[in-house]
Amino acid sequence: MxxxxxxxxxxxxxxxxxxxxxxxxxxxxxxxxxxxxxxxxxxxxxxxxxxxxxxxxxxxxxxxxxxxxxxxxxxxxxxxxxxxxxRQPSYRERIKALKEQSDTPMSAITVLDRFTEAATHALSHLREETRPELLEQAVELLANAEWIHVIGQRRAFPVAAYLNYTLSHLDRKVSLIDSVGGMVTEQAKNISPNDLLLAVSFQSYAPDTLAIATQARQQGSKIIAITDGPLSPFAALSDVCFEVEEAQVESFRSLSACMCLSLSLAVCLGYRLDKNTNFDNLFA
Amino acid sequence: MxxxxxxxxxxxxxxxxxxxxxxxxxxxxxxxxxxxxxxxxxxxxxxxxxxxxxxxxxxxxxxxxxxxxxxxxxxxxxxxxxxxxxRQPSYRERIKALKEQSDTPMSAITVLDRFTEAATHALSHLREETRPELLEQAVELLANAEWIHVIGQRRAFPVAAYLNYTLSHLDRKVSLIDSVGGMVTEQAKNISPNDLLLAVSFQSYAPDTLAIATQARQQGSKIIAITDGPLSPFAALSDVCFEVEEAQVESFRSLSACMCLSLSLAVCLGYRLDKNTNFDNLFA
DNA sequence: ACTAATTTAGAAAAATCATTCTATTTGATC
DNA sequence: GATCAAATAGAATGATTTTTCTAAATTAGT
The missing domain is CATH 1.10.10.10 (Winged helix-like DNA-binding domain superfamily/Winged helix DNA-binding domain)
Structure with missing residues (x-):
């Protein structure tokens, strides 16, 4: 039977x-x-x-x-x-598995193997877990902002720089708070209530970034955050918060997923601003 | 309560x-x-x-x-x-649904789907095509250089910034040629024959980066290039050249694979410099 | 350093739940 | 329509699980 x-x-x-x-x-x-x-x-x-x-x-x-x-x-x-x-093949456990096989000595190519694998997992996690509404809300905020200020420090800086680069190719007013010459506070003063702050921050959350976000929030500016989990202080501070679980091997965290999200955001905004845009010449 | x-x-x-x-x-x-x-x-x-x-x-x-x-x-x-x-329908179902209504040009989530997919391909391409010797040579050059200079402009800048960040956590002397204040030429003068230039450049190859690489080559400095194909002018200029085929959707190129390679390089160097290093506190 | 208040661990109790068992029903075959 | 086998209902059982309770430990305030 x-x-x-x-x-x-x-x-x-x-x-x-x-x-x-x-x-x-x-x-x-x-x-x-x-x-x-x-x-x-x-x-x-x-x-x-x-x-x-x-x-x-x-x-x-x-x-x-x-x-x-x-x-x-x-x-x-x-x-x-x-x-x-x-349906979500337990991202966390696979990453854990990666960590555990770390007793084997690391040859150069093994390192690359591990990181590409981890990054691949991070990407599929990003794809599975990002709610469409979140993206759309973010794009809407980006489209309506008078001025977009991007901030990210230390490990988050490359992401901020990239966002600055891609967004400045669309006809939005963008500025990167890069703290050149120690002018963070001064640069932050330019954020007005109709502006948007695009903040990128990971553990252990750079104090400057946090301070500027807090200040922006108080004066009523919108905030989009790209950060690393629900326990990030930016989760509560921001209007839209992307939680990117980044690829990690031992204690090294990559930025692959963040970069992918950043580009996607910019391209979405491009479509939103002008649905007939021919993008062929952008991002050259 | x-x-x-x-x-x-x-x-x-x-x-x-x-x-x-x-x-x-x-x-x-x-x-x-x-x-x-x-x-x-x-x-x-x-x-x-x-x-x-x-x-x-x-x-x-x-x-x-x-x-x-x-x-x-x-x-x-x-x-x-x-x-x-x-739960939202899984990724596959989502894509299927989107493809069926092909009149909808590009919804936000489709864009993300495309880019994550493309980035995943780029990563596996990176893993498959990167020759181990190339990585090892690069690590050797990085380990032996007296000073490491990193340059990358426009779209390549985030990668350069990331390399600068990760490498500066190891005990190597690193500086980022960021052309703040239009000081590119001045910054480049610091490159001495025992130094290494780590150049990141993609089509259409920033003139400054190219010029500095050429100059560095002439005075006998070593060069590692991260670029986008065998036709890149950096292929001929450099001692070690990584050709990264980056994720691309329509005309938008991502940086996911480059970021992954950069991190891998840094971690390899870390192991090379001190096989017993405890990395737990690095890359915080 | 001492006291009071909160928090925690762990065992004991209460509640819920899956499973078994038997009487009854259904349905097929002669 | 009588007989037998299979299927089902529903109560009873036994196992698991949640929750409560109290003693011990930790923490904070004086």
Whole structure:
């Protein structure tokens, strides 16, 4: 009765359920239909809740699971649960794995291997986790700002410089607060309430950047932040906050994902400002 | 103590947790960090499993939930569970949906999708095409140089700035030729025959960078170039030349691969200089 | 350095939940 | 329509899980 190999991922389970659907008894067929139609319920609800929603007895659900070879409902439920998490293949764990194989001596090419791999993960994480609305809100703020001020210090500076570069190719007024000559405070004075501050900052959050953002917030300027997590002080300070989990091997963090996000932002803004723009000559 | 309205969706909960993070007691803060980093675990595992993974007592999790106004852990867990079902369709589904409505020119998220995809290709290209000897030669030159001068202009500047940042964390003498105050020529005069020039340049090769590289070559300084192809004038000028095929969508070129290479170079150099170095405090 | 207040750990209790079991129903076969 | 096998319902059970509670530990204030 039980199938040879019991399905351990959702796709397989789906197939098996569909295939055997016609051969099932009335009540089990009813459950099969419910399961395929409501995989979320199957994953998250308790036996009695699912039973109620599917109009069956709780015990039928156990019979259902056993009919497919599982030793109980909970075992089958794992498959439904895995479906909910497997679409983002646990970025954190893969990075952790990278860290753990660090006892092997590092040849030059190994280092490059590790970093390209880590960066690839960071990129796919960026792609999966960035909410479209966030991007659109950011683009809207960028489009409406009278003047855009970009700041980023230390490790964040290359990102800020890049944003400054790309944005200045669109017809927005942009200035980079680069603190040349120790003029941070003076440069920050130029930020007016109708302006936008584009702040890039990572742990351990440069005090200047934080101070300027705080000041900008107080006087009512808009703020877009590119930072490294929900616990960043910029998460609370900003109107739109991009949390970029950057590639990391041991204690070295890359900037690949940030650069990618920055370029994307600029290009989106380009489209937003003029949908017919021919960009061929920009970013030359 | 309890907040007025208790968050009923994940985004709100996240915000509340971030905001109150600093005010929480040690153990609760620990849980807050775990929760934000592992929302999947929070959604699907039992109290005791989560407690184990987060290295806290089960009862602490209940205290945590109550601290945020919920009447028990299960109530809070619902919020984490809801996140899994309200999730946006996965990346693949998103793209499929977008391709079908091909009249929509470029939505924000499509742009990001394209660029992350392109950057991923660029990274794997970088890994596959970079010859190990090239990296090792570069590291050797970097290790032996008396002084390292980094130059990059316009689009290449962020890469140069990043190299300057990472290299200056190792005990090498580095300076960035940033042409502040139009002092390019003056800054370039500091390059002596025992020094190394690390030049970053892409089409259409900034004249200043090219001029300085030429001059450096003539006086016998070593040159490492990061550039964009065999046809680059830097290919012939340099001792070691990295040809990075950068991610490109339409006419927009990213810098993800360059940033990755730069970091790798710096880390390799770190290992080369001192194989026992503890890097934990570098690149903070 | 001492006291009071808060926080935490861990075991014990309460609640919930999955599963089993048996009486009953359904449906097929002769 | 009688008989048997299979399927089902629903209560009872047993296991797991959440929550409570108290003693110990930590922290802050005087």
């Amino acid at each position: 039980a199938p040879s190999a019991l399905p351990s991922n959702y796709e397989d389970l789906r197939t098996v359920i569909s295939t055997r659907h016609d051969l099932l008894s009335k009540r089990l067929r009813q459950i099969a239909e419910f399961a395929l139609a409501n995989p979320n319920d199957m994953a998250l609800e308790t036996v009695s809740v699912i039973a109620e929603r599917a109009n069956v007895q709780p015990s039928s659900l156990i019979r259902f699971a056993k009919a497919f070879g599982y030793d109980g409902f909970s075992t089958m439920q794992r498959v439904f649960r895995a479906r909910l998490t497997e | 309890a907040p007025s309205a208790l968050p009923s969706n994940y985004e709100d909960l996240r915000t509340v947790i971030s905001t109150r993070h600093d005010l929480l007691s040690k153990r609760l803060r620990q849980i807050a960090e775990f929760a934000l980093a592992n929302p999947n675990d929070m959604a699907l595992e039992t109290v005791s499993v989560i407690a184990e993974r987060a290295n806290v007592q089960p009862s602490s999790l209940i205290r945590f939930a109550k601290a945020f106004g919920y009447d028990g852990f299960s109530t809070m867990q619902r919020v984490f569970r809801a996140r899994l079902t309200e």
